[in-house]
Amino acid sequence: MIESIVLGISKLFVSPVHAQYSNAAPPRIEEIFGPIENLFDLIMPIGALIAVAMLIYGGYMWIISGGDPAKKQQAQGTLTWAVIGLVFLFLIRAILVAILEFVGA
Numbered sequence: 273m274i275e276s277i278v279l280g281i282s283k284l285f286v287s288p289v290h291a292q293y294s295n296a297a298p299p300r301i302e303e304i305f306g307p308i309e310n311l312f313d314l315i316m317p318i319g320a321l322i323a324v325a326m327l328i329y330g331g332y333m334w335i336i337s338g339g340d341p342a343k344k345q346q347a348q349g350t351l352t353w354a355v356i357g358l359v360f361l362f363l364i365r366a367i368l369v370a371i372l373e374f375v376g377a
Contacts, residue, residue, distance in 0.1 A: 323358040
């Protein structure tokens with residue numbers, strides 16, 4: 273009785289293996305990179321929006337610094353990291369597109 277319950281529960285968490293089926297083909301590259309591209313298509317606009325918001329916030333901090341070197345340096349750091357984040361986001365996107373074009377997906 274307990275063995276059948278454990279077996280039933282374990283079947284819920286086990287994914288089928290392609291080697292189990294004799295006529296099943298291995299996953300294609302589109303099936304592997306498709307979810308990654310879909311996830312990045314979701315993350316890209318959110319990350320860009322956050323980076324632009326941080327650029328605006330850093331500019332606002334710079335304006336209200338009033339000549340205080342510590343506040344100006346903090347604003348400059350915010351602007352620098354926002355630009356680095358935006359460049360990093362677009363660089364990752366370019367690498368993903370280059371990989372997909374290289375493998376023919």
